[in-house]
Amino acid sequence: xxxxxxxxxxxxxxxxxxxxxxxxxxxxxxxxxxxxxxxxxxxxxxxxxxxxxxxxxxxxxxxxxxxxxxxxxxxxxxxxxxxxxxxxxxxxxxxxxxxxxxxxxxxxxxxxxxxxxxxxxxxxxxxxxxxxxxxxxxxxxxxxxxxxxxxxxxxxxxxxxxxxxxxxxxxxxxxxxxxxxxxxxxxxx
Amino acid sequence: xxxxxxxxxxxxxxxxxxxxxxxxxxxxxxxxxxxxxxxxxxxxxxxxxxxxxxxxxxxxxxxxxxxxxxxxxxxxxxxxxxxxxxxxxxxxxxxxxxxxxxxxxxxxxxxxxxxxxxxxxxxxxxxxxxxxxxxxxxxxxxxxxxxxxxxxxxxxxxxxxxxxxxxxxxxxxxxxxxxxxxxxxxxxx
DNA sequence: AGGAGCGGTCAACGCCCGTAGAATCAACCC
DNA sequence: GGGTTGATTCTACGGGCGTTGACCGCTCCT
Numbered sequence: 219x220x221x222x223x224x225x226x227x228x229x230x231x232x233x234x235x236x237x238x239x240x241x242x243x244x245x246x247x248x249x250x251x252x253x254x255x256x257x258x259x260x261x262x263x264x265x266x267x268x269x270x271x272x273x274x275x276x277x278x279x280x281x282x283x284x285x286x287x288x289x290x291x292x293x294x295x296x297x298x299x300x301x302x303x304x305x306x307x308x309x310x311x312x313x314x315x316x317x318x319x320x321x322x323x324x325x326x327x328x329x330x331x332x333x334x335x336x337x338x339x340x341x342x343x344x345x346x347x348x349x350x351x352x353x354x355x356x357x358x359x360x361x362x363x364x365x366x367x368x369x370x371x372x373x374x375x376x377x378x379x380x381x382x383x384x385x386x387x388x389x390x391x392x393x394x395x396x397x398x399x400x401x402x403x404x405x406x407x
Numbered sequence: 408x409x410x411x412x413x414x415x416x417x418x419x420x421x422x423x424x425x426x427x428x429x430x431x432x433x434x435x436x437x438x439x440x441x442x443x444x445x446x447x448x449x450x451x452x453x454x455x456x457x458x459x460x461x462x463x464x465x466x467x468x469x470x471x472x473x474x475x476x477x478x479x480x481x482x483x484x485x486x487x488x489x490x491x492x493x494x495x496x497x498x499x500x501x502x503x504x505x506x507x508x509x510x511x512x513x514x515x516x517x518x519x520x521x522x523x524x525x526x527x528x529x530x531x532x533x534x535x536x537x538x539x540x541x542x543x544x545x546x547x548x549x550x551x552x553x554x555x556x557x558x559x560x561x562x563x564x565x566x567x568x569x570x571x572x573x574x575x576x577x578x579x580x581x582x583x584x585x586x587x588x589x590x591x592x593x594x595x596x
Numbered sequence: 597a598g599g600a601g602c603g604g605t606c607a608a609c610g611c612c613c614g615t616a617g618a619a620t621c622a623a624c625c626c
Numbered sequence: 627g628g629g630t631t632g633a634t635t636c637t638a639c640g641g642g643c644g645t646t647g648a649c650c651g652c653t654c655c656t
Contacts, residue, residue, distance in 0.1 A: 228623055228632070232535055235633080249588050253442050257614065267635050272615060274633095328440050328566060343568045356579065362569045363560070363583055369567070370453055370559020371552070377517060378530045378552045378558070390545065394591065401586035421603070463603095471652060546655065568599050596637055 239264040239271055243285040248318050252282060252326035252333055258287040277333060281374055286326075286336065291344055298404035301351045305399055309368060313375075314366035321376060324369075340360050354405035364402050367395070427453040428460055432474040436511035440472060441519035444475065468521055475515075477508035480533055484538050487593035492539045494588055499577040502564075510565060513558075530554055536585060543594040553591050556584070 226234065261268040262308055275281040278287045294304045312320075323340070328335035333384035350363035371391075374380040383391065417422065435444040446467055450457040464470040479572035483493045501509075512529070515522035537550035560580075563569040572580065 220443075231623095232633070255520060256612085258612095266633095268614090269616085269636075270634055277616065325517055328514055328515050329442060337566075338423070338568050341569070348461070356575075358571050358584070359575050359579065360583060362563065362571045363580070366569065366572070367556050367565040367587075368559070369562055370555035370557070373558055373562055374551065374555040375463035376531070377526075379524075379556070380534070381529070382547050382551045383555070386545075386548050390548065391552070394545070396551060397554075397590035398587035401590070403584065424603080445642080447642095455603095457603055457644090458606075459647080467644065590611070 235264070235270070236274055238280075238387070239266065239274065241279055241287050244318050244322055247285060247322035251328075252278075252330035254329075257281075265364070280390045282322075282326070282330065282332065282359075286322045286333070287288060288317065290345065291340075291396060293347060296351070297398065298353065301348075302396065304402045305364060305368075306347075306392045306396060308389065309371065309395065310392050310406040312368075312372065313383075313391065314386045316376075321372075321402065325377070352403055360402045364399065372394055418577065420528075422533045423452070424455060424459075425463055428463065428470075428547065430472055433507050433511055436471060436474060436515055437507045439514070441467075441522055443516035443518075463511065471511075471515070471521060474521070475508045475511045477506065478505060480529075480536065485540070487542065488589065490537075491588040491592045492558075493586060494502075494537075494553060494592075497559065497580050498584065500560065500578045501557075502572075502580065505565075509560075513561065514566070530558070541592055546569050549591045553588065556587065 239260065243255075243260045246260055246263060246358050249255075258268045259270050259273050260281070264271075271281065275284060291306075292308065294301050296304070323333050328334070329338040343363050345358070345361045348364055349357045352360050354360060371383065375383045428449065432444075432449045435449055435452060438444075438563045446460050449470070450460050453460075458468065464473060481493075481497065483490050485493070512522050512526050516526040517523070532551045534547070534554050537553055538546045541549050543549060560572065564572045
C-alpha cells in the first residue's frame with residue numbers, strides 16, 4: 219500500500235504553490251489595494267502559511283511587484299482616424315476582459331509608493347506613445363486628455379460603481395466615445 | 408501688569424481649535440488619504456494632542472465625515488450647448504481652485520468604506536442630474552461618460568502627475584474638451 | 597472668592613501588521 | 627538508507643495605529 223511516486227515533484231510543487239500565491243495576491247491587491255491586503259489574507263487564500271509567502275518573495279513589496287508586472291502596451295499608429303479606432307478597440311478590450319494587474323496597480327497607487335511610481339511611469343509611457351501618433355502642436359495635451367478619459371472610465375466602472383458602464387454593450391460606449399477620440403486625435407481643419 | 412481679559416473667550420478658543428483641526432484634517436486627508444493619515448499627524452499639524460481630536464470628534468471616521476462634507480453640486484440645464492458650456496466651466500473652475508473636500512474623498516475612497524460610499528453617492532447624484540439635462544435615449548450612458556471624463560482629468564492631474572494638465576492654461580484644455588462634451592450632450596442629428 | 601466645568605495633555609491599552617527564526621517533515625541525492 | 631536540502635508551519639517580536647481615561651489648569655458663573 220505504499221505510494222512510490224509523489225503526485226508532484228518538489229520543483230513542480232514549488233512552482234504550483236508560488237503560482238497560487240501570485241494569483242491570490244493579484245486578485246486581492248486588485249480587490250482591496252496594497253495596504254488593506256495583508257500577507258496573512260493572501261496566504262489564507264492560497265492555503266499556505268504567511269511565513270511561506272515571506273520566504274518565497276522576501277517582502278510584501280516584492281510580492282506586489284511580482285504580482286503586478288504586466289505585458290508591454292500595444293503600440294498605436296497610422297492616420298488620426300486609425301489611431302482613434304485603435305484606442306477605441308483597447309477600451310472595448312478592457313471593458314470585456316479586465317486586466318487584473320492594471321487594476322491592482324490602479325487601486326494601490328494611492329496607498330503604496332511603489333504602485334504610485336509604476337502607475338505614473340506606465341501612464342507617462344502610454345501618453346508619450348500616444349503623443350507621437352498625434353499630428354498636432356498640442357499633441358501632449360491631447361494625449362493626456364485621452365489617457366485621462368481611459369482612466370476615468372476604468373475608475374468609474376470599478377471604483378465608483380457606474381453600473382451603466384458595466385451593463386451597456388461595449389459597442390454602444392465605443393460609439394459614444396468615437397467623436398471624442400476623433401476630435402482629440404485630429405487637429406481642427 | 409495683570410491681563411484682565413483673555414484674548415479669546417473659551418467658546419472662541421474652542422471654535423478656533425476645532426476649525427484648525429478640521430482644516431488640517433481636510434488637507435492631510437486630501438494629501439495622503441484616509442488610511443495613511445493618522446490622528447496623531449492631524450493633531451500635530453493642528454498643534455494639539457491626539458486625545459483632543461478624539462474628544463471633539465469621537466472617532467477618526469466622524470472626523471473624516473465632518474472634514475469632507477462639501478456644498479451641493481451646482482445644477483446644470485438648458486440647451487445641450489449650454490449644458491456643455493456649464494460643464495466646461497466647472498472643469499475650468501476645478502482646474503484653478505482645487506476642491507479639497509472632493510480630493511480628500513477621491514483619495515480616500517479606495518481605502519475607506521465611508522469615503523467610498525460618499526464618492527459613489529456623490530457621483531451618482533451628479534450623473535443623475537446630468538442625465539436629466541441631456542435629451543437622448545441613452546442619456547444615462549452619456550452622463551456616465553461625461554462624469555468619467557471629469558474624474559479622469561482629476562485623477563490624472565493629482566494622482567498620476569500629468570504635469571501637462573497642470574501647466575496648460577485652462578482655456579486650452581477646455582477648448583480641446585469642447586467637442587467631446589458637445590458630442591456627448593447632444594444626440595447625433 | 598470659590599467651586600464647577602471645560603479645554604487640553606499624557607500615558608497606556610489592545611489590536612493588527614510585516615517580518616524573522618526555530619522547528620517539522622517529506623523528497624532528493626549518493 | 628542515511629544525510630541533506632528544501633517546502634512548509636509555528637511562535638514570537640517590535641512597531642504603529644485608534645482609542646481610552648485619568649489628570650491638570652484656566653475660565654466662567656454665582
